[in-house]
Amino acid sequence: MSKEQAPKVKVTIANFVLADHDITTTYNSLDGAQVKTTAVNNFRISQQRSDQVAEYFRGASVQVFDRGNKRTSVTFEVARLHPTLRASEVYVLEHATKIPNRGLVILESKTPNGPVTRRYLNNAECEVVDASYEGVSTFHSYQILGGEILTKAPAA
Numbered sequence: 001m002s003k004e005q006a007p008k009v010k011v012t013i014a015n016f017v018l019a020d021h022d023i024t025t026t027y028n029s030l031d032g033a034q035v036k037t038t039a040v041n042n043f044r045i046s047q048q049r050s051d052q053v054a055e056y057f058r059g060a061s062v063q064v065f066d067r068g069n070k071r072t073s074v075t076f077e078v079a080r081l082h083p084t085l086r087a088s089e090v091y092v093l094e095h096a097t098k099i100p101n102r103g104l105v106i107l108e109s110k111t112p113n114g115p116v117t118r119r120y121l122n123n124a125e126c127e128v129v130d131a132s133y134e135g136v137s138t139f140h141s142y143q144i145l146g147g148e149i150l151t152k153a154p155a156a
Helices: 085-098
Strands: 008-013 016-019 024-027 034-037 041-054 063-081 102-110 116-134 137-146
Touching: 008 063, 008 137, 016 063, 063 116, 085 116, 085 137
Parallel strands: none
Antiparallel strands: 008 016, 008 102, 024 034, 034 063, 041 063, 063 137, 102 116, 116 137
16 A cells, blocks of 8 residues: 555544644644644554463463453654744643643544544543654654543543
């Protein structure tokens, strides 16, 4: 599948857009400067189940108990282009304070001329894993932690 045909992902937490489907132009709420944001890069989902392993004294083997809990980790990267060096420095310093700590995460995937697919992580938490800048460009790596991925939006 070529890059043009690959699904593009939009990520929001508590209605705050972390990444959009395509390259977008927004206005920085920190200083009003124009910011260009790339589409999501290195999008990954890791899902784990919580198990308990019982190792019995002199037992021939362990016994594994499924505790029924599910943990989902979503990681991705975004680059942003700022109009000035100062704007990129300020953005790196203050961006993390603008992101909601916890809320409904919506993962929205779309393909050109295709349907939009939405998945949800209720009451998930977002961390800015890494933020850096080089000249007028800023680079951000995010990690979102939540429970099971839902196919329907949870009741409000």
